[in-house]
Amino acid sequence: MISRTVLEWRKIRYGDGPDEIPEWAADRLASVARANPLGGEEGARILQHGRTSLRAQQVVGVIAAEDCTLEILPKIDGLGDGDSAASQAQIRRNLVHMLAVALDLDIASGQMARLGWQDENLLEVLIRLFCDRLFEAVHLGLPRRYVAMEEDIPTLRGRLDVIRQFSTLAASPDRLACRFDELSSDIPLNQIMKAAVARLLQLSRSTHNQRRLGELAFAFAEVSDVPVQSLRWDSVILDRTNARWKDLLELARLLLGERFQTTTSGRGQGFSLLFEMNTLFEEFVGRTLRRALVGTGLQVDLQGGRLHCLAELDEEYAATGRRRFMTKPDIMIRRGSERVMIIDTKWKRLAPSIDDPKQGVSQSDVYQMMAYGRIYQCPNLMLLYPHHDGMRIEAGITSRHEVVGCDDQLATTTLDLSQLAACTPALRSLICRVADHISEEAAVGP
Structure with a gap:
């Protein structure tokens, strides 16, 4: 079994060495990447399939094909170069932490410490996390609800189905058509949990995970087998009697392909568990900001706004009321109806200002932020990037500019993802420094 790990944007050459991958394995993995909707044309948004090497792109996770697995990890500065097992373990830990925040999962530090960060790839780590949480929940008993039943039995139970009794059972007076709740x-x-266990039994290669999943399959033996595509997610009811299953439901949704990534399979050619880092970074920042600003009177909207850029005019230049080109800022911070700040997250590396006065900021990104400022009448605009050591300055504000012709200001900022516990106060501080009329005391809240 060939198993390799590579960081995003890096190459892994073809060969039989420990830091190389056999060409036959590369061909199979590239085929799975092409089948994934995140891959775009020929799977090039996931893997570039060259003549001498595979090159990872900005999608991370695990791709598996027959007899081979490739793990793609994000490049997070401050956690090592990603070549050593210890560095890769720390990157996995931070990636799972970001996923937990994005999915609103409550993962205790003790549980995080028990996961095999150095021994397993990302998929096996997530499977182990799911198994551990599911074992704890199953130990307290499976959730149960009253279900409407229909059965033909000798004695009356519940209500009599009169129509069925005097039609279908007209010739069988010894049977009563009963309707009752059980x-x-x-x-x-x-059913969702059982489907997740069954799917993971097919995917896991870890002996430990296989054993745990087998035990869990036995616990759900009396539950119906429902195909993944037929699972009734909208029919799940969570209340105070089964609230402990909320995180498990989100983990199952993640592992069955309902959020962030797509899992594909067919004729045994392989599967993928993938996350687009642009999307994950945006969700992580947005949800961390929500926690950071609790009690401040500020609200955080993710992918909100939804105002249009243009209003259509008729031939006489009168407004028709029809709108065109809807906008969806990544993150909008409000105080009531007042728009305080608009933030757009970018998962790419800024250049040091010494090397490039524009720091590699895209002109189209600047135009987009200027449009947001005008459309939403919001004077404080922020582009937020992950920090990296090459910036030669500390994480935070890297530049500030006034938009010519108005009072809007655009700040370029970075966030250090090597210490995720510090992200909440770091983001709160950034908001205070960029939006001058928000005091540090007001942002901290009671």
């Missing part, structure tokens, strides 16, 4: 564990929530 407390059952065969409900959509448990």
